[in-house]
Amino acid sequence: EAAVTQSPRNKVAVTGGKVTLSCNQTNNHNNMYWYRQDTGHGLRLIHYSYGAGSTEKGDIPDGYKASRPSQENFSLILELATPSQTSVYFCASAPTGEQYFGPGTRLTVL
Amino acid sequence: GQQVQQSPASLVLQEGENAELQCNFSTSLNSMQWFYQRPGGSLVSLFYNPSGTKQSGRLTSTTVIKERRSSLHISSSQTTDSGTYLCAMETRGSAKLIFGEGTKLTVSS
Numbered sequence: 001e002a003a004v005t006q007s008p009r010n011k012v013a014v015t016g017g018k019v020t021l022s023c024n025q026t027n028n029h030n031n032m033y034w035y036r037q038d039t040g041h042g043l044r045l046i047h048y049s050y051g052a053g054s055t056e057k058g059d060i061p062d063g064y065k066a067s068r069p070s071q072e073n074f075s076l077i078l079e080l081a082t083p084s085q086t087s088v089y090f091c092a093s094a095p096t097g098e099q100y101f102g103p104g105t106r107l108t109v110l
Numbered sequence: 111g112q113q114v115q116q117s118p119a120s121l122v123l124q125e126g127e128n129a130e131l132q133c134n135f136s137t138s139l140n141s142m143q144w145f146y147q148r149p150g151g152s153l154v155s156l157f158y159n160p161s162g163t164k165q166s167g168r169l170t171s172t173t174v175i176k177e178r179r180s181s182l183h184i185s186s187s188q189t190t191d192s193g194t195y196l197c198a199m200e201t202r203g204s205a206k207l208i209f210g211e212g213t214k215l216t217v218s219s
Contacts, residue, residue, distance in 0.1 A: 031205050043153075043196070043209040050205070058206065090153065097141055097200055098158035099207060104151075 003027060004102035006091050012108045019078040021105050023091030031094040032074040034058070034066060036087040037104075043090070049074055081109045113137055114199045116210030123217045129184040131213045133197035142173050142180040143207065145196040153196065156182070187217045 004025045013019045023032065033048040045058030047066035055066040063085060065077040074093075078085055086109045091102040115134045123129055133142060141160035145153040157164050157171035159180065164171045168187075173180040184191055194214050198207040 033206075042211050043198075043207075045206055048206065092153075094205070096205070098143060098155060099198075100155060101145075101153040 004091055004093050004100055006089075006102040006105050008105060009103065010106045012110065013078075013081045014110055015082060017081050019081050019085075019107065019109075021076040021078075021089055021091075021107070023074045023076075023093075023102055024072055025074075025091075025093040025100075025102075026072065027093065027095075027100075028071060029093035029095050029100075030071075031096070031099075032068065033092040033094070033099065034064075034074070034076045035090045035092065036060070037090060038087050046076065046089075083109050085109050113201075113208050114197060114210040116197055116213055118213060119211065120214040121216070123187050123215070125187060125189055125217055125219045127187055127217075129182075129187055129191075129215060131182040131184075131195050131197075131215075133180045133199070133210050135178050135180070135199045137199075138202040139173075139175055139178070140200045140202045140204075142171075143198045143200065144171055144180075144182050145198065147194045147196060147212075149193070151193075156195075184215075187215075189217050189219050191215060192217045 034046045035043045049068040067075045089105045092099040144156040159171045159173045168185045170183040194212045196212045198209045
């Protein structure tokens with residue numbers, strides 16, 4: 001089974017601060033994804049990538065940037081964090097179709 | 111509109127009863143993926159099912175493209191099956207998943 005790890009697992013940030021969430025996968029999957037999960041909204045796609053150097057906007061990209069410097073790593077960047085970005089963030093990877101999820105990062109923006 | 115409709119929203123069973131969870135989709139499907147999630151936990155992939163029936167232990171997934179539906183059947187439920195079950199649709203020509211709202215399952219002994 002695919003191994004997807006995320007760091008940090010928990011993060012408290014201040015409004016206006018910069019936050020970087022990291023994701024690493026060791027299975028050489030081409031595709032990687034960032035989602036957020038909120039009560040009442042389910043899971044929503046923020047950004048995704050088809051491989052090193054590529055990033056694509058998902059359904060709710062505003063306020064987020066993504067970076068894919070290598071096949072293994074995919075980062076989500078909040079340049080100016082806001083309380084509305086308090087959520088649980090999941091990273092996933094996929095060779096093509098089936099997606100494998102990381103353990104999640106709980107982000108609280110005060 | 112919502113492209114993936116999941117039902118029921120919640121389900122309460124006695125241990126040993128069977129459960130049938132449904133997802134209906136409104137656009138062209140490449141595959142349906144089913145996940146299990148514990149409160150505060152990550153998503154565990156149960157099935158990736160483009161069509162037909164797949165079984166794993168007490169779990170069975172059936173996807174019928176023509177009827178635009180996919181189901182997850184849990185037989186002889188156990189208390190450890192409690193949690194949220196999510197379906198997610200992979201549309202044709204896209205590497206993205208569109209998630210349903212989930213079914214919260216509670217199995218009591």
